[in-house]
């Protein structure tokens with residue numbers, strides 16, 4: 001234990017020193033897990049710098065260009081990048097979702113073809129799962145993939161696809177048969193192919209991070225299938241499992257966000273006993289989440305375990321409550337206190353929806369972990 005703490009201290013010092021010395025590309029801001037189109041040039045340049053310094057895809061195995069980083073090191077890296085006000089990677093989907101899933105289900109040729117571009121930041125990925133009639137109930141999706149001698153033809157529509165407008169590749173789940181689960185197949189899609197139309201959606205916070213994506217007779221080669229035909233459901237659940245872990249990891253940065261709320265309240269002389277109590281309650285919840293995250297991932301639990309839903313559930317609800325606390329404490333001043341605070345307030349609710357809503361996480365925990373009736 002002592003040695004892992006010591007290595008954690010050394011790693012933190014190393015990361016902090018690098019972050020304080022590294023020049024920031026023009027226009028770089030901490031945009032969270034998904035860049036806006038205007039963020040991509042600086043985000044990509046930053047990711048390349050991280051890759052050159054050995055900080056991209058920390059959790060990947062060494063032979064794939066990662067660092068086999070321990071859970072503690074990943075948490076420290078997330079904390080230090082949040083503290084420094086920079087993104088920890090170009091976007092979530094490539095390094096945290098597509099990369100690990102390609103390593104698990106992809107052929108050696110697919111791994112050699114796609115992993116280097118994710119690690120270097122040259123290729124930005126998106127996740128083509130949700131549809132207008134298939135969100136929580138993902139297995140009811142209707143986008144069709146029809147096979148012929150040369151490959152596949154894709155027809156259908158996806159929605160809420162983060163970063164699709166700037167993505168080079170997408171991880172697609174499409175219907176290849178009638179069976180609810182076995183009729184699904186995963187594909188790797190080159191987003192520049194003819195027949196793909198991406199329409200950005202404007203959000204409440206003024207940004208346009210997610211999109212509608214239309215597939216009109218899009219031709220994919222035979223080797224675009226990831227895993228076997230009919231294995232789309234295991235690929236989808238593995239991806240969502242990775243997403244829950246990744247969101248849990250993000251949560252460790254929330255100490256910094258809470259500190260900025262407390263600082264803004266202190267500067268305005270608003271720290272009355274009630275507000276102090278709310279801040280301490282939230283601080284305790286973040287602390288417990290961090291401890292649970294480290295313990296859960298350091299143990300023997302399978303990474304695909306439904307138990308990890310607890311990390312997604314708790315982290316997203318803390319994120320939401322942090323935004324609510326800032327609004328309650330600072331009132332309209334929250335809008336001018338700092339740009340990150342405003343973003344957190346506005347995206348707080350989205351966190352409880354993306355990657356599976358809080359209701360769905362509660363269902364998973366109730367039915368699959370506690371064995372309660374449906």
Ligand SMILES: Cc1cc2nc3c(=O)[nH]c(=O)nc-3n(C[C@H](O)[C@H](O)[C@H](O)COP(=O)(O)OP(=O)(O)OC[C@H]3O[C@@H](n4cnc5c(N)ncnc54)[C@H](O)[C@@H]3O)c2cc1C
Pocket residue numbers: 126127128129130131132134135136137159160161162163210350351353354355356357358359360363
């Ligand atoms: C910021 C953001 C980014 C996203 N990025 C992506 C992306 O990159 N790629 C992608 O594929 N998708 C993405 N999504 C979509 C996300 O996965 C879906 O929004 C989510 O799965 C919910 O689906 P839905 O919006 O269709 O809501 P619905 O499934 O229609 O749910 C509506 C409401 O009903 C509740 N509900 C549904 N079923 C049940 C049930 N069985 N029991 C109890 N309550 C239930 C839900 O909790 C919710 O409150 C993103 C979403 C957000 C907010």
